[in-house]
Amino acid sequence: MIIAILANAEQRAELLSRPTSPGTELIWADSLRSLMIIDADAYFDLLFEDEPERIARLKQLLPRPVIVRSTAGARPPFIRINAGPGMLARPLLELATGPSQEAPIRELLGTVGWEYTIVPAVLGTALILSIDTALEQGGVCISRNADLISYRTNDRQSDHARWAHLAIGEVLAEAGIAPQQLDAVAVTAGPGSYTGIRVGMAAAKGLCYALQVPLVTESTLYLTAIHARKEAGCDAWICPMIDARRMEVFTALYDHELRQQMEPGAMILGEHSFQPFLEAHPIVFAGNGCLKWQQVCKHDHALFSPSFYTLPELAGQMYMKYSAGQFTDLAYSEPYYLKNVYTGTKDA
Numbered sequence: 001m002i003i004a005i006l007a008n009a010e011q012r013a014e015l016l017s018r019p020t021s022p023g024t025e026l027i028w029a030d031s032l033r034s035l036m037i038i039d040a041d042a043y044f045d046l047l048f049e050d051e052p053e054r055i056a057r058l059k060q061l062l063p064r065p066v067i068v069r070s071t072a073g074a075r076p077p078f079i080r081i082n083a084g085p086g087m088l089a090r091p092l093l094e095l096a097t098g099p100s101q102e103a104p105i106r107e108l109l110g111t112v113g114w115e116y117t118i119v120p121a122v123l124g125t126a127l128i129l130s131i132d133t134a135l136e137q138g139g140v141c142i143s144r145n146a147d148l149i150s151y152r153t154n155d156r157q158s159d160h161a162r163w164a165h166l167a168i169g170e171v172l173a174e175a176g177i178a179p180q181q182l183d184a185v186a187v188t189a190g191p192g193s194y195t196g197i198r199v200g201m202a203a204a205k206g207l208c209y210a211l212q213v214p215l216v217t218e219s220t221l222y223l224t225a226i227h228a229r230k231e232a233g234c235d236a237w238i239c240p241m242i243d244a245r246r247m248e249v250f251t252a253l254y255d256h257e258l259r260q261q262m263e264p265g266a267m268i269l270g271e272h273s274f275q276p277f278l279e280a281h282p283i284v285f286a287g288n289g290c291l292k293w294q295q296v297c298k299h300d301h302a303l304f305s306p307s308f309y310t311l312p313e314l315a316g317q318m319y320m321k322y323s324a325g326q327f328t329d330l331a332y333s334e335p336y337y338l339k340n341v342y343t344g345t346k347d348a
Contacts, residue, residue: 001111004029004040007083010312011046013230014088019256021113032057042108045069046083065108070096079105082323084146086316089229091257092119094323115257119324126183129168129207130318133160133200134192134220135242135308136288140167142175143315150175151311161199168203179211184327186216186318188223190336191242191250191264197335205330214327216318219336220309221252221264223317227309228286229258236282236303237261239274241289249289250338253277266338269293278302 005015006029020026029035035043036057043061048054048068058066058078069083079101082094093116095105102118109116125144132139138160141151152167154160172179187204190197208215224240235256242250247269253262267273269292277283282301285293287308294304321327 001025001042002027002038002040003042003044003112004035004038005044005046006030006032006035007044007046010085010230011083011088014086015114017089017229017256018114019235021111024112036060040064043067045078046088065104067105067108070094081105082146082320084316084319085148085310085312086226087146087320089226090317090320091115091259092117092320092324094119094320126319126322127177127181128184128186128216128315128318128322129171129182130186130311130314131164131168131200131204132188132220132311132314133164133196134188134190135196136193137308138163138167138196139311139314140164140171141311141315142171142177143319146312146316146319148312148315153311157193157196160193160196164199164203168207179207182207182211182213184214184216184318184322185211186218186314186322188220188314189217189328189333190220191244191266191338192220194335194337197337201333201335205333208330214322215330215333216321216326217328217333217336218314218317218321219252219264221250222254222258223309223314224287225252225254225258226317227307227313228284228305229256236284237277239277239283239285239290241285241287241293243287243289243292247292249293251289253283255281264336264338269296271296273297275299 001024004027027038042065045068066078068078068080070080080096095118128143130141136157138154142149150171154163185204185207187200221240225238228238238254244250251267252264255261278299278301284303284305286305290304291306
């Protein structure tokens with residue numbers, strides 16, 4: 001099975017992170033012209049734009065399967081998928097065409113060996129405000145589906161509370177969007193800074209109550225794992241780590257398909273932490289907490305990636321949850337602290 005793919009660097013990394021069946025060959029094109037001259041069994045145009053000339057050229061590849069990036073414009077006679085930032089690394093593949101296209105894409109994915117669960121994409125446009133004040137760098141963005149249209153970042157963690165509300169107003173104004181036009185509000189629920197988590201959660205819930213739109217939440221650990229997965233090998237597991245001071249970290253463990261293998265929690269790192277897992281699998285330790293773990297852990301299977309998720313990855317994951325209807329109940333939504341909050345008040 002030969003698959004020809006036109007993709008950007010991020011999409012390519014996401015697809016390469018997924019194992020393929022023996023006998024599957026992926027050929028990468030750097031332009032539509034180079035894609036068209038490849039003799040393949042199926043074609044992916046993940047840079048697709050709704051242009052008559054491009055549609056006409058891609059039609060020449062039919063009846064072989066042609067899979068294109070979903071757009072908000074006219075619907076060409078191809079299989080359309082959501083190929084926004086971070087979406088191809090997820091276990092869910094959003095199919096933006098009708099039920100008649102499910103059988104061909106399922107057969108193709110099965111042959112290639114890409115293990116995706118097919119879910120219907122939300123057709124049309126969803127405007128989502130995402131708020132992230134849980135970590136050192138704060139971010140606020142507006143996305144149309146999974147695509148960023150306006151954003152602000154803040155590197156001063158102590159200033160997140162004052163900055164977040166100003167940033168929300170700025171991104172709405174820059175995008176030319178009234179708050180009433182939003183389809184959902186999303187927020188990182190933690191773990192991370194106690195104050196930062198509360199600031200983001202309070203702002204998001206207040207907007208949801210006022211605008212009567214759904215709330216979408218996600219763990220900072222899971223978002224960090226999504227980011228690190230792109231740097232991992234096919235069989236590497238992912239262990240996000242968020243610094244919780246001294247030798248303590250907030251952490252969890254996921255396999256190469258981002259299935260949870262260890263419950264999220266606060267852990268004091270020791271010489272033998274993760275030893276059974278490291279004996280069995282290479283593990284990418286990700287996030288700022290992995291820096292102090294790197295000083296202790298010298299196992300050959302340990303890899304280290306101190307970076308965190310990006311705003312495009314945040315927007316992509318929040319849109320994925322929105323389109324799947326994975327909303328958080330406003331009445332019961334709570335910050336995801338992972339350990340007790342101490343106020344400093346002494347008992348009498």
